[in-house]
Amino acid sequence: MLLINNTNINPYFNLAMEEYFLKNAKEDIFLLWQNENAIIVGKNQNTLSEINYDYVKNNNIKVVRRQSGGGAVFHDLGNINFTFISYNDNSFSDFKKFTMPIVAALKELNINAEFSGRNDLLIYNQKFSGNAQYNYKNNVMHHGTLLFSSKINDLSAALKVKPSKFEGKGVKSVKSRVTNISNHLGKEMSVVEFKDYLLNFINKRDENSHFYELTQEDIENINKLVKEKYETWEWNFGNSPKYSLNNELKYPGGNVEFSLNVVDGLIKNIKFFGDFFGKEDISFIENKLLNVKHNKDSIKTALKDIDINNYFLNCNLDILIECIMGAK
Secondary structure, X not given: OEEEEOOOOOHHHHHHHHHHHHHHOOOOEEEEEOOOOEEEEOOOOOHHHHOOHHHHHHOOXXXXXXXXXXXXXXXXXXXXXXXXXXXXXXXXXXXXXXXXXXXXXXXXXXXXXXXXXXXXXXXOOEEEEEEEEEEEOOEEEEEXXXXXXXXXXXXXXXXXXXXXXXXXXXXXXXXXXXXXHHHHOOOOOOHHHHHHXXXXXXXXXXXXXXXXXXXXXXXXXXXXXXXXHHOOHHHHHHXXXXXXXXXXXXXXXXEEEEEEEEEOOEEEEEEEEEOOOOXXXXXXXXXXXXXXXXXXXXXXXXXXXXOHHHOOOOOOHHHHHHHHOXXX
16 A cells, blocks of 8 residues: 655645546555645535635635535645545445544544444544545545544634525535544644654554655646646536525615526526616626626626626625625
């Protein structure tokens, strides 16, 4: 088994790294890695309905879609991510096979962790690890989070969203009571020390394991995947299942309510309602937004040459765009 202690904290790079090794594995691989503040959404989720748009925007949190299914998770540097890539294996859906080494590692630290439900690890009925899987040909990738000293309040704030705004067929995340591993340790241990402990524990379990450093070729190939896929709006937002968004804007000129439908990341119809005033017909704005990507930059480009005040008296373009993106 290859053991990789990745020190890159860029979430785009790290998700691309997983895909790269999954598709090029010639033996079993175990990776440990951390992300700077990021929300990682499941493959089948509607990204915008999973995030608190205002909080994410104001705190410069990256949003990245992963290959595997399941729910959205918040990553910070108090969280460690582990990945098992099983070469030429048919263990897909066998979550216990890949989580039991983590449970065993914690038991050596006198922490009574247990597997629960379909994909969670718990300490005293509180979740500290969510897990997901993805397969490529005959290779299986299992990855999970390990909340060690994560900022739980940030986690809750980043993933909290008004449920009535969005309607769609995307898989919804299930919010659970969570805990940090560090709260249950009998001795002081930093997140880096815990990461090293876990890597050495896995190393001792497999007599054929050996450490591996990413080569320059690995890094170049991963960065290519970052540019072509993981940094793109098409993958992270446009790949969402079709959905509807309903929102309301209250501003000095009145109230604006609207509803829109998005398919393949494009606005397919949008209607504005409310008691606002405007000297021009609002249908012009509605038509300008048809087949425009449901993202801030694309909407701004579509409306940049229009005097919004002619359609929404005392409003401006930036306020309107924030509302169309789901802000309060």
